[in-house]
Amino acid sequence: MLEQVNLKQKLAKEDYQAVMPALKARLAALDAPLRAANLPVILIFEGWSAAGKGQMIGQLIKNLDPRWFTVVNTQPPTELEQRYPYLCRHWHTIPEAGKFSIMDRSWYQEVSVRAIADKLPAHTVETRLADIRRFEKTLTDNGYLILKFFLHISKREMKARLETLAENPETAFRVVKSDRKQVKHYDDYYAAFDRMLAETTTAETPWTLVSGTDRRAATVQVFRTVIDAISERLNRPTPPQTITLPNEDTADAALCLSDIDLSQTLTREEYKKCLKAETARLAKNQNLLYTRRIPMIVGFEGWDAAGKGGCIKRLSSPLDARGYAALPIASPTPEEKKRHFLWRFYERLPKSGHIAIFDRTWYGRVLVERIEGFCSEADWRRAYGEINVFEAYLQQSGALLVKFWIHISKEEQLKRFRARERTPEKQWKITAEDWRNREKWPRYETAVNDMFRYTSTENAPWHVLAGNDKYFARIQALRIVNETIEARLKEKG
């Protein structure tokens, strides 16, 4: 793709001065409608060292209100960042609705500069390119506008610029080892950049290739592209999306709440014995996860009063407090509401060797948000596929994932609600909302069965715990977690 760039393109000073004031005014004037439309915008600047990324960003932001943008300066990942799936730190940077994130380098470093530095095998780069396409697609599907610029210069031009910088004592510090490496191995980088550009050009998120040789021409091109793209988006009604529901072919075999045998029980003696054995087993397994640096995610969903808290308590009791976190998921904060619904979960992922236990999960999108109308029908229907992609990405990154639905009968729930009302120290656990949710039982039942059908995949199946007997459910949960860990430990060396 880079061969298409006309590196000789120039713009005379007079022409530049003739057009820029109007472009600056148009850009500044977009601020208010952009906020009114609550449009989140991501501007990505990639390109060669010394191609002028920083200067271009400096030009742009002079015309933007500092309250509405953030400049993200992407550095090589820190040691801590390397303990999370690599897209985690990039998810972190996505803007709130109505704001700009301006990326001075981005996730594209992971398939270009980082791929070369870390000597990644070709198939890993391929996987990452697919990850990035999916990442950007879920953003644009959720209303983000992504504009991607690549600033291209020739090897000779880069070399000359780096020399000029190095000769000036005030700017010499800007030339670092990795810049010199780009000059030396220009062809390798060229190939990597070219592949990256070709494989991540989609209809929704095309690259704009910019010749960095002439700064005036480059500036005018970037300003025009940004202004046109935002204006077009503000004027165009979003077209209806075609949503494909996953797993349609296996629908017949899908899990169904009515199939669950709720009569299963354990006696108190059996429970105590099993609890002792399973917790000891889990303590040992946690140590092994830690030494092998495997992260684990356990998600609990279930009816109100199904016993999620009790399960989590037994699960966490043998765990070293330094290596796990129990994460209660309430309704999203305003900051979270203004971003993609998965953002807050990316913010809470466990680092390598750690365990995260979610008390309610990202499935809120297809349960409470669906039923209460907190998102549109298109949103929750699309979410099944988005969640499958999210979970597959976590697993591909090496994480273990277990998801539980704790099932109880409607009668059992009533009994527990009444018991809570009678017990003074448990009264806070029962609210008017619980009673309201109970009235929506049939609608939740449909939503839960849909969730099983569309998101129970081979690698990330739903485990339904028969929860009418708390003992039985707790031991089941512990066993499944232990078995999942042991299967993985056996699998690889």
Place this chain on the structure above:
Amino acid sequence: MLEQVNLKQKLAKEDYQAVMPALKARLAALDAPLRAANLPVILIFEGWSAAGKGQMIGQLIKNLDPRWFTVVNTQPPTELEQRYPYLCRHWHTIPEAGKFSIMDRSWYQEVSVRAIADKLPAHTVETRLADIRRFEKTLTDNGYLILKFFLHISKREMKARLETLAENPETAFRVVKSDRKQVKHYDDYYAAFDRMLAETTTAETPWTLVSGTDRRAATVQVFRTVIDAISERLNRPTPPQTITLPNEDTADAALCLSDIDLSQTLTREEYKKCLKAETARLAKNQNLLYTRRIPMIVGFEGWDAAGKGGCIKRLSSPLDARGYAALPIASPTPEEKKRHFLWRFYERLPKSGHIAIFDRTWYGRVLVERIEGFCSEADWRRAYGEINVFEAYLQQSGALLVKFWIHISKEEQLKRFRARERTPEKQWKITAEDWRNREKWPRYETAVNDMFRYTSTENAPWHVLAGNDKYFARIQALRIVNETIEARLKEKG
């Protein structure tokens, strides 16, 4: 202090089993009233390696609802963390009102284990001990409950425990180099711990020294202390605080808004010439700050429509976008409101070599929060001293700090408000709130003069910009920033 600990203390198993169920129940029962009282609690666990900190925390949290606590596992600072004032990463961990932060090691590492690892000179440790006393005082003054535990064991006991851990292949990974170092240099660590304990024992935040030899005895002691302290705090009305206002002695010489000469102006030609010179100077200065790794904080306060935005725009126009951030400060988010008022500013400090430009600042506490009654009178009166401590800490950490008040006359404000109403693209800048604030002009005038009086210190003076002429104010701001940078660059090699 450590010599007071009876390392031979023991508790028989029967006695332990007799008291623990009641203690666990009492602890669990505190959850609800603690939340109702919106009390934020910090539990600090410090002590020798293998003294049982992790196990103790594990015991405690089993009896707490995971929605209301976070375990903070303090590690040595990362490279990135080292680019911020050292207390920054610890401020980050303070809990929201109604929640627990449980610290497995804490800021006390900075004056003990880190001080030894980094070979800090004695006077630096002394400064840090004072920083920590002030840090904890501002937390307790703002309603935080801090409980500090030190788990003590003998050299022989530590050695034996580490050997046991190391011999078991499942736990061997827990023994790291720094643990062995503690055994080897036990006396040095003992001296550092002892000094730290002695110098940070205050009436509000005493240390509880715990013998770690016998786990049962230790557990009972910790549970009792936590339960008693929280119960006492929930029952005791907070005593009225004595607040000393700073700078009372220099009150006569204090800055006063009415003294400002608002007639100062620049012609358009003078302005253009000065702007060119000062921005070029600033671009150069930014490079030098960057290479010298000096962080800089510039804060803007001023009347509505005083021209803060315009000043910030001119100040940032020559800056490399990768090295500065313009930070608009709006009303705090719910997450921010639930913490100490300085928390959100610690979250936004610049790293070394970077510049942070605040559009409104921490002075909101003594301006809008005072006038609108968003905090109590005791809160805003105490804030003057707290802010001085905050700013002195930033400067002691190496940061440059410049604070501006942009002053305009009441008539000038009226003119600007009317002009905004007439200009379509500026209408969003003027709201009913601006008009309401305008009615409170005399009250703000008093608050501003008080702010000057109590927080204009020798090292962090207020600069008042005569803003009736925008050109004049902008050039003044640029000059003062440039002069501040150059004074520092001259100062140290």
